Structures are given as structure tokens and as C-alpha cells.
Amino acid sequence: MSAGAWRNIWTVVLSLALAMFLTILPMPAVVEDFRPQWVPLTIIFWCLTRPERVGVFWAFGTGLTLDVLAGSLLGQQALGLSVIAYAAVILHARIRLFPLWQQSLFVWVLLLVERLLTLWVLGATGQPLPTLTYWLPTFVGLLLWPWLFVMLTAIEQRLSGR
Numbered sequence: 001m002s003a004g005a006w007r008n009i010w011t012v013v014l015s016l017a018l019a020m021f022l023t024i025l026p027m028p029a030v031v032e033d034f035r036p037q038w039v040p041l042t043i044i045f046w047c048l049t050r051p052e053r054v055g056v057f058w059a060f061g062t063g064l065t066l067d068v069l070a071g072s073l074l075g076q077q078a079l080g081l082s083v084i085a086y087a088a089v090i091l092h093a094r095i096r097l098f099p100l101w102q103q104s105l106f107v108w109v110l111l112l113v114e115r116l117l118t119l120w121v122l123g124a125t126g127q128p129l130p131t132l133t134y135w136l137p138t139f140v141g142l143l144l145w146p147w148l149f150v151m152l153t154a155i156e157q158r159l160s161g162r
Contacts, residue, residue: 115137
């Protein structure tokens with residue numbers, strides 16, 4: 001593998017590690033319900049921009065790692081992340097043609113799918129179902145996507161030397 005390819009892999013790994021850190025970082029109770037879904041947003045970004053390198057297996061591994069870090073049921077995050085990564089990889093050529101505000105709507109739908117799958121796992125395992133504030137992070141992700149996309153694209157281009 002060339003040095004540029006290794007740099008790209010490390011960029012993905014470090015961005016996912018930062019997203020996991022932001023996910024488990026303690027926050028005040030007032031804003032806890034508004035915490036963005038950092039890991040799904042980052043996985044979606046990499047699946048849209050580098051579908052040949054980042055896909056379902058990256059999402060599954062990241063989900064398992066996040067399950068261990070968050071102390072959730074093993075495979076719960078992995079299932080949701082794998083499904084949204086699959087959809088993002090399959091539809092990446094179409095979605096990249098849209099302006100950022102329309103991409104945001106697609107990302108919002110993917111975040112809703114991830115939340116629905118997590119809700120299904122919670123219900124299937126007999127855990128208490130969350131309140132309506134459970135859906136707030138999807139709206140935060142909808143609003144955050146354009147800025148996250150621009151920021152991660154700039155970092156990727158700077159590190160890859162383009």
C-alpha cells in the first residue's frame with residue numbers, strides 16, 4: 001500500500017475515534033438529549049466519499065467498538081451502523097450529486113433508520129422504551145450535516161494532498 005493510502009486509512013480511523021470519543025464524552029443533563037449521532041454521521045460521510053474503502057465491515061467493526069465503549073447490548077450499534085452504511089454505499093453516486101441541503105435530508109432518513117433499528121432492539125430485548133426526546137439527535141444531525149461534511153472534506157483533502 002502506498003503512503004497516501006495509509007494516510008487515508010488513518011484519517012478514517014482517527015475521525016471515527018474522535019466521533020466515538022464525542023459520543024461517550026459526559027455532557028450536562030440539559031443538553032444530553034441533543035447530543036448528535038457522531039458515529040453514524042461519520043460513517044455516512046466516509047461511505048459517501050470513499051465507498052471503495054469504507055463500507056459495511058467498517059461500520060460493523062465501529063459499531064461493535066461503540067457497543068463495548070457505551071456498555072450497550074453487543075451488536076446493537078453494529079446492526080444500525082451496518083444497515084445505514086449499506087444504504088449509503090449503494091446510493092453514494094446518486095446522493096453526491098445533490099446539494100448539501102438535500103444530502104442533509106438523505107442523512108436524516110438514514111439517522112432515523114438507525115434510531116428505528118436501535119428502538120427495535122430495545123423492544124426485542126425487553127428494555128424500557130425511551131421518551132420522545134430519543135428522536136432529537138436525528139434533527140441535530142440534519143442541521144449539523146452540511147458543516148460536518150465541509151469540515152471532514154477539508155481535512156481529507158489536506159491530509160491526502162489534493
